[in-house]
Amino acid sequence: MGPINKTDGIPLYIKIRQQLHDEIENKILLPGQKIPSEDELASNYGVSRMTVRQAIADLIDEGLLYRRHGVGTFVSHSHVVRDQSRLTNLFEGAEQEGVNISVQVLIADILPAKIKVSHALNLAEGDLVFHIKTLRSTDGMPITVHDAYVPYKLIPQLLQEDLEATPLWDIFELNGYRVKRAVQRLEAREADEELAGLLSVEEGSPIFYKERTVYLDDGTPIEFTHCYNRGDRYTLTVVLYR
Amino acid sequence: MGPINKTDGIPLYIKIRQQLHDEIENKILLPGQKIPSEDELASNYGVSRMTVRQAIADLIDEGLLYRRHGVGTFVSHSHVVRDQSRLTNLFEGAEQEGVNISVQVLIADILPAKIKVSHALNLAEGDLVFHIKTLRSTDGMPITVHDAYVPYKLIPQLLQEDLEATPLWDIFELNGYRVKRAVQRLEAREADEELAGLLSVEEGSPIFYKERTVYLDDGTPIEFTHCYNRGDRYTLTVVLYR
DNA sequence: GAGTGGTCTAGACCACCCG
DNA sequence: GGGTGGTCTAGACCACTCG
Numbered sequence: 064m065g066p067i068n069k070t071d072g073i074p075l076y077i078k079i080r081q082q083l084h085d086e087i088e089n090k091i092l093l094p095g096q097k098i099p100s101e102d103e104l105a106s107n108y109g110v111s112r113m114t115v116r117q118a119i120a121d122l123i124d125e126g127l128l129y130r131r132h133g134v135g136t137f138v139s140h141s142h143v144v145r146d147q148s149r150l151t152n153l154f155e156g157a158e159q160e161g162v163n164i165s166v167q168v169l170i171a172d173i174l175p176a177k178i179k180v181s182h183a184l185n186l187a188e189g190d191l192v193f194h195i196k197t198l199r200s201t202d203g204m205p206i207t208v209h210d211a212y213v214p215y216k217l218i219p220q221l222l223q224e225d226l227e228a229t230p231l232w233d234i235f236e237l238n239g240y241r242v243k244r245a246v247q248r249l250e251a252r253e254a255d256e257e258l259a260g261l262l263s264v265e266e267g268s269p270i271f272y273k274e275r276t277v278y279l280d281d282g283t284p285i286e287f288t289h290c291y292n293r294g295d296r297y298t299l300t301v302v303l304y305r
Numbered sequence: 306m307g308p309i310n311k312t313d314g315i316p317l318y319i320k321i322r323q324q325l326h327d328e329i330e331n332k333i334l335l336p337g338q339k340i341p342s343e344d345e346l347a348s349n350y351g352v353s354r355m356t357v358r359q360a361i362a363d364l365i366d367e368g369l370l371y372r373r374h375g376v377g378t379f380v381s382h383s384h385v386v387r388d389q390s391r392l393t394n395l396f397e398g399a400e401q402e403g404v405n406i407s408v409q410v411l412i413a414d415i416l417p418a419k420i421k422v423s424h425a426l427n428l429a430e431g432d433l434v435f436h437i438k439t440l441r442s443t444d445g446m447p448i449t450v451h452d453a454y455v456p457y458k459l460i461p462q463l464l465q466e467d468l469e470a471t472p473l474w475d476i477f478e479l480n481g482y483r484v485k486r487a488v489q490r491l492e493a494r495e496a497d498e499e500l501a502g503l504l505s506v507e508e509g510s511p512i513f514y515k516e517r518t519v520y521l522d523d524g525t526p527i528e529f530t531h532c533y534n535r536g537d538r539y540t541l542t543v544v545l546y547r
Numbered sequence: 548g549a550g551t552g553g554t555c556t557a558g559a560c561c562a563c564c565c566g
Numbered sequence: 567g568g569g570t571g572g573t574c575t576a577g578a579c580c581a582c583t584c585g
Contacts, residue, residue: 074554094524100570111556113355116571126486129522132571133563140427140524185382244368244546251493251513251536269511269536271493280371282336282382294493294511301543304486316573342551353575358552374552375582553581562572 067108075110079118087127087138097135098128163201166227169208169261170196173215173222180212183276183287191215195226198261205262206296211288232277235285243280249273251294262293269294309350317352321360329369329380336382340370343378405443408469411450411503412438415457415464422454425518425529433457437468440503447504448538453530474519477527485522491515493536504535511536 067078086092098104101119105112119136122128130136175189184192193213198205211231213221217240224234232242250272259266271294277286309320328334340346343361347354361378364370372378417431426434435455440447453473455463459482466476474484492514501508513534518526 076554102570111558113557114555117554126524129524130571131564133565133569135570137523139522244544246542246544249491249513249541249543250539251511251534253511253536267509269493269495271491280381281379282368282371292493294495297492299491300488301491301545302486302488303543318573344551353577355576356574359573372552373583375550375584377551548585550584551582554579556578557575559575560573563570565569566567 067110075108076114076117076121079104079108079110079115080121083118083122084125084127087122092138094138094140096138098138100135165200165203167198167200168195168226169198170194171222171226176212180287184212184214184284186214193218193221195231197226201296204296205293207290207292208258208261209288209290211286213286214284217283217285231286240279240285242277242285245275245277247273247275249299252291254291258291262291264293264295271297271299273299309352317350318356318359318363321346321350321352321357322363325360325364326367326369329364334380336380338380339377340380407442407445409440409442410437410468411440412436413464413468418454422529426454426456426526428456435460435463437473439468443538446538447535449532449534450500450503451530451532453528455528456526459525459527473528482521482527484519484527487517487519489515489517491541494533496533500533504533506535506537513539513541515541 067075083092083098092098099107101112101115104115108115119128119130123130127139128136129139172194173191174194176184176186176192178188180186180192181188181190186192192215193211195209195211195213197209197211199207199209213231215221218234218238221234226234235242252270252272254262254264254266254268254270256266258264258270259268262268262270271292273288273290273292275286275288275290276284277288278284309317325334325340334340341349343354343357346357350357361370361372365372369381370378371381414436415433416436418426418428418434420430422428422434423430423432428434434457435453437451437453437455439451439453441449441451455473457463460476460480463476468476477484494512494514496504496506496508496510496512498508500506500512501510504510504512513536515530515532515534517528517530517532519528519530520526
């Protein structure tokens with residue numbers, strides 16, 4: 064431990080947070096163990112107590128620590144990895160594990176939004192949207208069909224991008240739009256004839272249907288997508304709180 | 306606005322938070338609109354700026370506000386209701402909307418944990434667990450089958466409770482265990498013969514399968530459940546961040 | 548340069564929990 | 567009573583954005 068270098072421009076609470084994070088990761092602080100009190104940490108690091116609290120608050124948010132009033136601050140037992148359900152993971156559902164996914168664009172055009180899409184994207188009915196239909200496969204095995212809708216006015220040049228090589232969210236990012244959160248509605252369905260063909264399954268096979276709306280940090284919806292996933296090759300993990 | 310009553314024991318930042326919350330709810334502050342600066346709020350309410358920041362931090366966490374460094378703090382456009390995906394909702398999936406759900410207990414016994422359950426609940430194989438299998442219906446229409454497992458040692462008297470009348474989490478709460486978060490794994494499957502019978506569907510019908518582990522705030526797992534939901538009567542909504 | 552949020556201090560008093 | 571976290575103050579300086 065010991066005082067902290069205060070002259071390198073990195074906020075103190077971030078350095079303290081990282082140090083505690085490392086100590087938990089490296090089992091120097093063990094699950095269930097009490098960490099030093101806020102006063103103690105403040106004096107050890109040579110900072111004020113409010114600064115320590117800011118670091119601790121972040122780690123509590125991450126699920127690594129929890130507090131008990133009048134008792135102390137402790138390391139959580141099972142660090143339910145919050146990253147499991149972060150958007151980066153949701154982004155391509157299954158692809159995080161080094162599985163390489165290929166994307167085939169089936170449709171990419173511009174059309175007036177119908178009622179459901181316009182409502183999801185907070186547009187007027189008839190406002191122009193991109194419709195991008197893709198088939199994603201792992202090792203040549205199709206796993207999912209996406210129908211994505213994006214407001215035309217947000218990225219008019221969208222179709223000039225290489226949609227098979229560049230994830231949609233990377234394109235958003237390049238245009239200054241940072242995705243913040245997504246709302247997903249999930250269902251189990253049966254494959255209809257078209258889906259069965261695209262996904263190489265029997266008609267009537269289980270389909271993991273996912274409908275999602277993606278938002279920027281100011282709450283603007285930027286994408287609405289229907290996802291049809293092969294039930295036998297796709298699972299989704301989410302974490303819910305409180 | 307104006308200064309705040311500082312003598313009623315309610316923390317100032319909570320009262321400021323509620324006031325801002327109300328103003329957003331009641332459209333006094335409109336989506337996209339800039340709220341007063343932190344300095345301004347501090348002086349209006351007669352508190353320090355750190356106190357105002359605490360109130361604002363909570364509202365940002367809720368998704369009602371967002372900040373832009375050097376610019377200001379703004380009301381989000383679409384308040385993706387975070388409550389949609391809070392545990393209270395997940396708790397009974399569909400029941401939040403005033404739909405009344407009846408619960409029928411099919412099995413309630415104690416047995417040694419098999420490998421998968423013991424792993425999920427952080428127990429040794431063979432440690433005792435409750436197994437509670439229930440069928441839930443809305444208006445006499447079966448929608449879901451649960452196989453819930455709870456460590457025996459946490460609530461030895463669990464079977465003395467009225468499991469059909471009292472939600473499991475209420476029983477936890479009564480025993481001093483506050484549920485904090487859940488990890489869910491979701492799949493689309495087909496109904497096997499037993500499930501088809503219980504849920505009154507054809508064999509092979511789509512089933513929304515959900516496997517979840519529920520944790521207390523110190524990270525202790527308290528419940529592991531397999532849920533088999535009728536695909537045509539069950540949807541799940543979740544919100545993911547960052 | 549003016550205004551805003553981001554970080555930080557060095558204290559203070561209170562509420563809670565435990566032995 | 568002693569230790570802990572919960573709340574709060576009255577300042578300070580910095581970093582960012584915009585006109």
